[in-house]
Amino acid sequence: MTDIRGILFDKDGTLIDFNATWFAAADAMALVAAAGERALADELLDVAGYDFSIRRFRPDSVLAAGTNADLMALWYPRHAEAERRALLDEFDRMTASGGLAEPVALPGCQVALSALHSAGYRLGVATNDSTGGAERTLLSLGVAQMFEAAYGYDAVANPKPAPDTIHAFCDLTGLKPAQLAMVGDNRHDLEMARAGGAGLAVAVLSGTGTLESLAPLADVVLDSIVDLPAYLARESAA
Structure with a gap:
């Protein structure tokens, strides 16, 4: 060495x-992305890397390893850049408050x-x-x-x-x-x-x-x- x-x-x-700190924030972001539809929010969490069967984040998934910008690209692939920027700012505020304020x-x-x-x-x-x-x-x-x-x-x-x-x-x-x-x-x-x-x-x-x-x-x-x-x-x- x-x-x-x-x-x-x-x-x-x-x-x-990670799991104890981040699930609430990830769930809140998914609900925003799904316009409050619970079933769709769960689908978004799944595709981004949350395994509901074991209630843990998958290794190296977007939620486990990516940035909020990566999450934006995954969940909002057809949004215009200005829309993505506004949503990204909102997601950054969400992850810096709420449950993540008490990691x-x-x-x-x-x-x-x-x-x-x-x-x-x-x-x-x-x-x-x-x-x-x-x-x-x-x-x-x-x-x-x-x-x-x-x-x-x-x-x-x-x-x-x-x-x-x-x-x-x-x-x-x-x-x-x-x-x-x-x-x-x-x-x-x-x-x-x-x-x-x-x-x-x-x-x-x-x-x-x-x-x-x-x-x-x-x-x-x-x-x-x-x-x-x-x-x-x-x-x-x-």
Whole structure:
């Protein structure tokens, strides 16, 4: 392992419980898209990645891994650009309020982040949520002061899996990509790590991704970020 000095975290499924936090917001957006028709809203949720049979989001689906813009393109393929822009602004407001204003932290999340921050790692968030939504999440979790930046899909020209966020965080911190670890629960997190030349691609099983889907792209697979401080300490000492 290279000399890791900075860590970019995915947000949903990595820092917060994705299913517990996001279903209410996804359901509200689907109802808006369906003009209040319950059956149609359920169809939209299904096509975007919610599995009603197990009440969980499917790995790497639009709801699990995409942006609100991706959701717009899926649900409103024939709308004019101006209509999409207005609806996207509404969806961004919805995901930055309501249930997402009180995200459900994954067990041990704050303790792990505190340990990493105390150890001198420079921390950032790379999410396909909006930047405002990411910042509100960090504030709600009480960890915002530990992070140097939060990058949403609207903070870079090309969101995950493109490497733009890695480049932006390196520009901010002065670190090289090889000095960064990217931590996430979906393939697009690890694809960004590879595309950006990150020194370490860490998969966590605390979100929607599975061992089978993540292992081929990861340098290491952990149960959650709770295991990350000890893993980095061991590797640094080796």
